[in-house]
Amino acid sequence: xxxxxxxxxxxxxxxxxxxxxxxxxxxxxxxxxxxxxxxxxxxxxxxxxxxxxxxxxxxxxxxxxxxxxxxxxxxxxxxxxxxxxxxxxxxxxxxxxxxxxxxxxxxxxxxxxxxxxxxxxxxxxxxxxxxxxxxxxxxxxxxxxxxxxxxxxxxxxxxxxxxxxxxxxxxxxxxxxxxxxxxxxxxxxxxxx
DNA sequence: AATCTGATATGCT
DNA sequence: GCATATCAGATTT
Numbered sequence: 001x002x003x004x005x006x007x008x009x010x011x012x013x014x015x016x017x018x019x020x021x022x023x024x025x026x027x028x029x030x031x032x033x034x035x036x037x038x039x040x041x042x043x044x045x046x047x048x049x050x051x052x053x054x055x056x057x058x059x060x061x062x063x064x065x066x067x068x069x070x071x072x073x074x075x076x077x078x079x080x081x082x083x084x085x086x087x088x089x090x091x092x093x094x095x096x097x098x099x100x101x102x103x104x105x106x107x108x109x110x111x112x113x114x115x116x117x118x119x120x121x122x123x124x125x126x127x128x129x130x131x132x133x134x135x136x137x138x139x140x141x142x143x144x145x146x147x148x149x150x151x152x153x154x155x156x157x158x159x160x161x162x163x164x165x166x167x168x169x170x171x172x173x174x175x176x177x178x179x180x181x182x183x184x185x186x187x188x189x190x191x192x193x
Numbered sequence: 194a195a196t197c198t199g200a201t202a203t204g205c206t
Numbered sequence: 207g208c209a210t211a212t213c214a215g216a217t218t219t
Contacts, residue, residue: 042213051213062202079214080199098213128214138201172213192214195219205209 001026002156006146009070009088013043013095016088018165018183024155025102027134032110034134036102036124037157040184040191042170044085046094050175054094065141066094073143073152075136081128084136086145086154100127100171100182103190126192163188 004023009016020038027034046066047057053076054066065074069091075082087096102124104111111123111133124130131137136152145154164186169176171192184191 044213053213060202076213077199077201078212080201081214082200083213085213100213126214170213174212195217197215197217199212199214201212203210206207 001148001153002158003146003148003153004156006071009086009146010090011088013045013088013097014179014181016086017041017043017097017181020097020099020154021165021183021185022157022161022163024105024157025099025134026153026155027107027136028151028153029135032107034107034110035105035155036130036134037105038099038101038154039103039188040099040101040182042098042100042183043088043181044096044098045177049177051170051173051177052094057094063094066096067092068142071144071146073140073145075131075138075141077138079128082131082137083127084131084134098127099130101125101184101190101192102130103188104133121189125190 025036044052046054053063070088072087074085084099085096089095115133124133143150143152166186167180168182170182
């Protein structure tokens with residue numbers, strides 16, 4: 001395990017969303033390690049982004065993590081599913097990325113148990129599925145994904161493969177920005193549809 | 194493609 | 207306190 005540098009997350013949300021593709025998401029539980037390769041992300045901004053939790057710049061109890069320093073975990077509930085985000089950019093500027101899909105690596109049997117599904121491609125191919133498979137909930141809000149001791153870590157992948165990054169408009173967002181803010185690995189079967 | 198379920202926050206009455 | 211909206215997912219048509 002080789003956590004990414006904190007400075008990586010100090011970059012712009014769009015940059016991080018693109019460059020985090022292919023890196024490894026690691027979840028440490030008591031005695032077990034789950035991991036997957038990040039294959040789909042979306043970038044979210046603050047006051048000027050109508051789809052952002054920080055739209056219009058109002059800080060509330062639930063969205064205050066958006067103003068925290070980069071690399072901090074932010075989880076929230078939508079439609080009965082937890083969605084996993086990581087804060088990016090400068091401290092005090094609300095922006096971050098949503099991890100939408102991963103490709104399972106280690107701990108596949110535990111993921112199958114948690115999801116109640118056998119089919120590999122249905123395990124983590126969506127933002128709500130991945131949090132269920134990895135056991136990520138509100139209790140993980142505030143963790144630092146660049147800390148070796150954290151329960152959730154973003155690590156450099158051990159086998160760097162080359163791939164093409166494609167983009168599109170964000171999924172399920174009713175009022176989107178004009179710029180395309182969803183990024184995914186071309187041809188990967190774990191990218192959500 | 195349509196419908197149902199879902200957990201939480203927010204905005205009403 | 208209750209209705210409603212939400213960055214989904216699963217199931218049924």
